[in-house]
Amino acid sequence: MIELQDVHKSFGPKHVLRGVNLSVPRGESMVIIGGSGTGKSVAIKCVLGLITPDSGSVTVDGQDVTKLRQGSSERDAFLARFGMLFQGGALFDSLTVWQNVAFRLLRGSLKKPKKEAREIAIEKLRRVGLTPDVADLYPAELSGGMQKRVGLARAIAAEPEIIFFDEPTTGLDPIMSGVINDLIREIVVEMGATAMTITHDMTSVRAIADKVAMLHGGKIRGTGPVADMDNSGDPYLAQFISGSADGPIEAVR
Amino acid sequence: MRLLAVIGATVLGFLAAIGRVAMFAVDTVSHLIRAPWYPKEFGNQLIQIGYLSLPVVGLTTIFTGGALALQIYAGGARFSAEAVVPQIVAIGMVRELGPVLVGLMIAARVTSSIAAEIATMKVTEQIDALVTLSTNPMKYLTLPRVLAATLVMPVLVAIGDIIGIMGGYLVGVNRLGFNAATYLKNTLDFLEPLDIISSLSKGAVFGFIAALMGCYFGMRSARGAAGVGAATKGAVVAASVLILAANFVLTELFFAA
Numbered sequence: 059m060i061e062l063q064d065v066h067k068s069f070g071p072k073h074v075l076r077g078v079n080l081s082v083p084r085g086e087s088m089v090i091i092g093g094s095g096t097g098k099s100v101a102i103k104c105v106l107g108l109i110t111p112d113s114g115s116v117t118v119d120g121q122d123v124t125k126l127r128q129g130s131s132e133r134d135a136f137l138a139r140f141g142m143l144f145q146g147g148a149l150f151d152s153l154t155v156w157q158n159v160a161f162r163l164l165r166g167s168l169k170k171p172k173k174e175a176r177e178i179a180i181e182k183l184r185r186v187g188l189t190p191d192v193a194d195l196y197p198a199e200l201s202g203g204m205q206k207r208v209g210l211a212r213a214i215a216a217e218p219e220i221i222f223f224d225e226p227t228t229g230l231d232p233i234m235s236g237v238i239n240d241l242i243r244e245i246v247v248e249m250g251a252t253a254m255t256i257t258h259d260m261t262s263v264r265a266i267a268d269k270v271a272m273l274h275g276g277k278i279r280g281t282g283p284v285a286d287m288d289n290s291g292d293p294y295l296a297q298f299i300s301g302s303a304d305g306p307i308e309a310v311r
Numbered sequence: 312m313r314l315l316a317v318i319g320a321t322v323l324g325f326l327a328a329i330g331r332v333a334m335f336a337v338d339t340v341s342h343l344i345r346a347p348w349y350p351k352e353f354g355n356q357l358i359q360i361g362y363l364s365l366p367v368v369g370l371t372t373i374f375t376g377g378a379l380a381l382q383i384y385a386g387g388a389r390f391s392a393e394a395v396v397p398q399i400v401a402i403g404m405v406r407e408l409g410p411v412l413v414g415l416m417i418a419a420r421v422t423s424s425i426a427a428e429i430a431t432m433k434v435t436e437q438i439d440a441l442v443t444l445s446t447n448p449m450k451y452l453t454l455p456r457v458l459a460a461t462l463v464m465p466v467l468v469a470i471g472d473i474i475g476i477m478g479g480y481l482v483g484v485n486r487l488g489f490n491a492a493t494y495l496k497n498t499l500d501f502l503e504p505l506d507i508i509s510s511l512s513k514g515a516v517f518g519f520i521a522a523l524m525g526c527y528f529g530m531r532s533a534r535g536a537a538g539v540g541a542a543t544k545g546a547v548v549a550a551s552v553l554i555l556a557a558n559f560v561l562t563e564l565f566f567a568a
């Protein structure tokens with residue numbers, strides 16, 4: 059169970075999060091939508107403790123994330139339960155693709171023999187639609203969409219309980235997007251993982267969400283089951299889904 | 312009044328920066344005694360910082376040793392003291408020029424590349440990714456670099472000292488008409504253990520400073536390409552100035568009677 063309560067965060071004069079309240083029960087797939095620059099990425103980084111909120115609380119299974127000291131072993135153990143796909147991929151460019159995917163399996167508490175780690179990495183690459191011959195390439199040698207999928211493979215490699223996907227299908231072709239949507243759904247259903255996904259892709263929302271939350275104006279405007287999304291009666295959500303320039307959300311922000 | 316406020320703010324900012332660097336240094340060193348360690352990263356850095364710096368160290372010191380011999384000869388000739396060339400080249404290289412030149416070359420070559428690499432990692436969220444993969448960036452990135460630089464710099468300085476003296480020797484014997492055997496004998500007889508100890512200690516301190524500044528500025532880089540550029544520039548300037556300042560302090564410590 060992930061819980062954000064009245065989370066505020068500013069960068070200088072820019073007040074990005076203005077009291078975010080959100081809870082994601084265990085084993086559920088929550089999708090966060092919202093305009094570009096509204097602070098979706100900042101919100102999930104707050105859960106991981108990569109950004110410290112100015113006020114409010116973030117708890118995971120009752121444990122206060124902000125109280126975990128940086129570099130402490132409790133924090134390492136806490137983070138071992140998570141997988142995260144960064145919006146920009148964030149692949150380590152000094153390591154090959156398979157070493158990126160198997161990063162957790164090559165060091166630390168989950169360390170496995172090199173050969174086994176490589177096999178797992180290649181299997182995860184296959185699941186995101188990449189062939190084994192990319193394993194020995196460096197991230198810089200891949201296309202943007204391929205990098206994204208390697209990032210996805212790395213996020214799921216150690217089979218985490220809680221996974222964050224920051225725009226998993228942005229930059230992918232429609233077929234590959236379909237593959238990734240199915241994969242995320244599969245991970246939630248089969249492995250029982252809790253997932254938080256940020257996306258702008260409405261097809262993706264329908265494919266992977268149990269619940270949808272909309273972030274606007276630094277707050278969660280509402281949360282509800284994906285089935286109710288189309289007749290929520292919320293003009294903001296309706297405008298977002300239809301992608302119309304006319305409505306309460308201003309096009310220039 | 313306005314001016315006082317500005318001066319006050321500058322001084323406070325400067326003191327705060329010193330405090331942050333000191334804390335960063337303490338944090339780095341504290342990971343020496345706290346598992347896990349990353350020996351493979353450390354090995355890579357030994358090669359990057361040590362082995363691959365050899366050409367630049369050799370080139371800078373050999374030319375400087377040669378030029379030093381010419382100047383000492385020319386200057387010494389005014390008091391008919393040309394004979395001191397071997398001794399003064401040895402002292403000048405080992406006590407000052409060897410460590411300082413190698414230190415500055417390492418600041419140019421190693422500090423800049425560490426700062427640019429880590430800053431790029433920071434800007435592209437690779438540092439955040441490390442954290443989410445339960446890997447402490449201080450252990451995985453900073454400690455291997457700082458430790459490798461601290462341990463390998465005395466070796467580089469020793470090599471630089473020897474090549475610098477050799478530069479003086481080549482000029483002395485081939486251009487200034489010194490006898491080869493006498494030149495070497497004078498050099499060796501004149502150098503004392505303290506000269507060599509000070510040289511190697513300076514090397515270790517400069518290596519620590521060079522790598523630490525690279526990591527510190529890299530980790531604090533602002534966002535975007537401009538952030539990486541500023542971090543790299545700041546790291547090289549800070550490392551160079553601190554190396555020269557530390558050199559003065561160490562010379563004072565070792566040689567002020």
Ligand SMILES: Nc1ncnc2c1ncn2[C@@H]1O[C@H](COP(=O)(O)OP(=O)(O)OP(=O)(O)O)[C@@H](O)[C@H]1O
Nearest residue numbers: 069072074092093094095096097098099100101145
């Ligand atoms: N480290 C930071 N320093 C300063 N400002 C930041 C930082 N991180 C985010 N911001 C600002 O916070 C705001 C929200 O950023 P965020 O990345 O969360 O947007 P987003 O909702 O994920 O948008 P997108 O859909 O385009 O990815 C932006 O205006 C951004 O400029």
Ligand SMILES: [Mg+2]
Nearest residue numbers: 098099145224
């Ligand atoms: Mg984002």
